[in-house]
Amino acid sequence: MKVSKFVFDAGAIALYFAGEEKIRQYFLKVFSGDCMGYVCEINLAEFYYKTAEKLGLETAEIRYIMIRNSKIKVVAPNEETSRVAAALKTKYKNQLSLADCYALATAKVLKATLVTTDPLISRVEEASTIYFKAL
Numbered sequence: 001m002k003v004s005k006f007v008f009d010a011g012a013i014a015l016y017f018a019g020e021e022k023i024r025q026y027f028l029k030v031f032s033g034d035c036m037g038y039v040c041e042i043n044l045a046e047f048y049y050k051t052a053e054k055l056g057l058e059t060a061e062i063r064y065i066m067i068r069n070s071k072i073k074v075v076a077p078n079e080e081t082s083r084v085a086a087a088l089k090t091k092y093k094n095q096l097s098l099a100d101c102y103a104l105a106t107a108k109v110l111k112a113t114l115v116t117t118d119p120l121i122s123r124v125e126e127a128s129t130i131y132f133k134a135l
Helices: 010-017 021-031 040-056 057-068 078-091 099-109 119-122
Strands: 005-007 036-040 072-075 113-116 129-131
Touching: 005 010, 005 129, 010 021, 010 040, 010 113, 010 129, 021 036, 021 113, 036 040, 036 129, 040 057, 040 072, 040 099, 057 072, 078 099, 099 113, 099 119, 113 119, 119 129
Parallel strands: 005 036, 005 113, 036 072, 113 129
Antiparallel strands: none
């Protein structure tokens, strides 16, 4: 049986912590070991700073550590993902941020589904995506 793989972007992680029930199921599948879960290091940094801006450094630090200590694997950029992210950034210029391109590249390289809150990412056909509207 093939195990499903999910890559979470910063918005998806924020939505999980906001208590969004629909996205919660994907995280629970990873936490239970039924699926593999990943986040790119760059997207985790994005989650941290956006959380710090909205909720303060202490909350950002706690949530960051919770992700680091969970079954979600933090994936550092490497030669392959950096090349793919750069090519995506070139292709989608002003439509996607570099962090978005790294999330997409990570999903593409890992042959995983990207769970995102970005409607632009959900419309590109570079990787399988699941879109959730941000709160």
